[in-house]
Amino acid sequence: MQFAKWMNHIKQLGCLVLFGLPFAAAAQTTVNVLAEAPQFGIYSSTLPTNYTPPQGVIVLRGNQSWYTLTKLTASQQQQLGSDLKAKVTYYGGCDSYDRIESVVYLAMPPGVQPTSNDLPNAIEMARFMSSFNYYDQAAPIYVYPYMNIGSYQRFLANGAQDIWVGIAGGSNPTFPPSQGYQKCWDSNGNPSTNIPLTTFPPNITEAQAPYVGFSFALDFVSSQSAGTPASTDVVAAVLNAPTVVGSRTVTLSIAGTMIVPSPGSGTTVTGTVIVIVTSHGSDSEYGFNTGNTLVINGTQVGSSFSTQADCAPYASSTINPLNTSLEGNTTGSHPSNPRNWCPATPVRTTAANPGVPNPTTSNPGTPIQAQVFSNVTLNVGSNNVVLNMGPFQTRFGGAYNASNGDYYPTSITFVPSP
Numbered sequence: 001m002q003f004a005k006w007m008n009h010i011k012q013l014g015c016l017v018l019f020g021l022p023f024a025a026a027a028q029t030t031v032n033v034l035a036e037a038p039q040f041g042i043y044s045s046t047l048p049t050n051y052t053p054p055q056g057v058i059v060l061r062g063n064q065s066w067y068t069l070t071k072l073t074a075s076q077q078q079q080l081g082s083d084l085k086a087k088v089t090y091y092g093g094c095d096s097y098d099r100i101e102s103v104v105y106l107a108m109p110p111g112v113q114p115t116s117n118d119l120p121n122a123i124e125m126a127r128f129m130s131s132f133n134y135y136d137q138a139a140p141i142y143v144y145p146y147m148n149i150g151s152y153q154r155f156l157a158n159g160a161q162d163i164w165v166g167i168a169g170g171s172n173p174t175f176p177p178s179q180g181y182q183k184c185w186d187s188n189g190n191p192s193t194n195i196p197l198t199t200f201p202p203n204i205t206e207a208q209a210p211y212v213g214f215s216f217a218l219d220f221v222s223s224q225s226a227g228t229p230a231s232t233d234v235v236a237a238v239l240n241a242p243t244v245v246g247s248r249t250v251t252l253s254i255a256g257t258m259i260v261p262s263p264g265s266g267t268t269v270t271g272t273v274i275v276i277v278t279s280h281g282s283d284s285e286y287g288f289n290t291g292n293t294l295v296i297n298g299t300q301v302g303s304s305f306s307t308q309a310d311c312a313p314y315a316s317s318t319i320n321p322l323n324t325s326l327e328g329n330t331t332g333s334h335p336s337n338p339r340n341w342c343p344a345t346p347v348r349t350t351a352a353n354p355g356v357p358n359p360t361t362s363n364p365g366t367p368i369q370a371q372v373f374s375n376v377t378l379n380v381g382s383n384n385v386v387l388n389m390g391p392f393q394t395r396f397g398g399a400y401n402a403s404n405g406d407y408y409p410t411s412i413t414f415v416p417s418p
Helices: 002-018 074-078 116-121 150-156 312-319 324-330
Strands: 029-040 057-062 065-071 085-092 100-108 123-129 141-143 162-169 212-222 243-245 251-260 268-277 287-289 292-296 299-305 371-379 381-389 392-394 410-416
Touching: 029 057, 029 065, 029 162, 057 116, 065 100, 085 100, 085 123, 100 116, 100 150, 123 150, 123 410, 150 162, 150 410, 162 212, 251 371, 251 410, 268 292, 268 381, 292 371, 299 371, 371 381, 381 410
Parallel strands: none
Antiparallel strands: 029 212, 057 065, 065 162, 085 141, 085 212, 100 123, 100 162, 243 251, 251 381, 268 371, 268 410, 287 392, 292 299, 292 381
């Protein structure tokens, strides 16, 4: 009798499988990496007086950014699934503008804590823009669209190294220290009076708070199994300053070198090259480049691409979730916003329609967080890398002007295949 009941139970389970009904949905795992990490002024090279980061967190200065990093524990590494995503939460402070921010990691020998000298080896996994937080708003909290960092999961799970992860970037607090953490300026240039002092980020005192523009929390989210950790390293290209040609119609090249370590056998390594590039500055930040090409060792890799993105589809939810007045930049007498980034989103490029001058809301191309080139074979040792930026186009600013503070933050990384 018991055997008959057991067989009937097995048949029921078989029917569930037959009809494609899962036994249970895959559980989502969230790894808390950084709590509310304060972002200090990018134009200051020193931390506020007497500031001490929370236990296990280090704050380093390098590459014109502040790096807030913490070491993953062995338990955390084991919880990172292959569909890994970065969840960034923004806590508004008193920076009224958008800043370039990154989710990064740094691999170190066991027991060795990073210093500023190690920051050139940091790997940028995702780039995003801080949100606009204008004047007299209450302290907002905003969760970014999740950023896909699955390509790096195997390397974050490498237990043979210490993996330090966190946020690179910073803020630019726009108020005098005497005004307090949430006292932003109003549209008349006066400190607002209707924003009360808020709870400061962890380990921040009232005296230090005015030097914090906003804060970020970082979590890693996944639902799949971890797979096999990597035994090799991701390689970041060391890039030179852009070489500028032209005036109104500008082309420029960003050259550098990528040193690929030997995997133990063979003279070449195959993997994926990931390019993240953003124009930014007083003139160029509202423009984009078409016909960009990546050249490695004298040979073009893949197809050309554009850095343009149509921000309009994201205007209601992500381009400026904390200030809808900025949506005017996406419509009217101008084409759809030609920025190659959208505030309060992961940085996006339009790769599906390279060369199309103005993607539309109904056909914006495929928004992605980076330009990805698969199945690229590099030499063990030195490889020459050149990113040729095609003609520069602008709608709201002038031509690219290297003497006016314009710049192109760029990261090119090589992710070896398993």
